[in-house]
Amino acid sequence: MKDLFGKAIxxxxxxxYTEDIKTETSISEEDDLPLPYLFRAYDEMPAIEKKAMDLSKGRVLDVGCGAGSHSLYLQNEKHLEVMAIDVSEGAVKASELRGLKNVRLQDVMKLEGEQFDTILLLMNGAGMCGRLNRISTFLNKLKNLLKKDGQILMDSSDIVYMFDQDGDGGYWIPTDMDYYGEVDYYVRYKGEEEPPIDWLYIDYNTLQNAAQANGFNCELVQEGKHYDYLAKLTIA
Known part of the structure; x- marks a missing residue:
């Protein structure tokens, strides 16, 4: 991987800063992701992210921390113990430069020997799972990192709205798709392009079913303005 996200951050x-990241998926056209947005303060965060910040407690694991904005708020304003991890070397370096005390170049699936009161997966953190058939492995790994009375706070979106509807209100989903929320995700920056990565947008009902099948309670905490939502998972 070229770590274009990390280079941009x-x-x-x-x-x-001379240009923004360009993103595209297998079902959507190219779009700009403004770099300043990744450096947002609490007041600039969407309501779902603010809610996740408000609910965070105890020892926190921020998975896919990016530029570190969520972790910095929890560290500096809520005075929580935070471990931030990302697979992007550039993102980790930028987070360190911003003052994040405990940030590591780390794949969550390979993290061992740690437990947390709160695990954060924000900015469609559920997407890191990649494909729906990996959700059980993903959730069970998170469970191993969670204290008995801990919580996972994750957000995602139901992207069914991106497909055409018929006259009865149903959606036309291509028959070659295993699940309509599975996409190939492309990143471009300064003339370079990453190989596509597997990314998952999971609707709440599907997440709830997967959570319950893997020993979690799942609560819909808040819905956003554009088919997005925040969910809280706790060990059943």
């Missing part, structure tokens, strides 16, 4: 942190 580090460019912004170092004052070399």
């Amino acid at each position: 580090l460019d912004y942190q170092l004052g070399n």
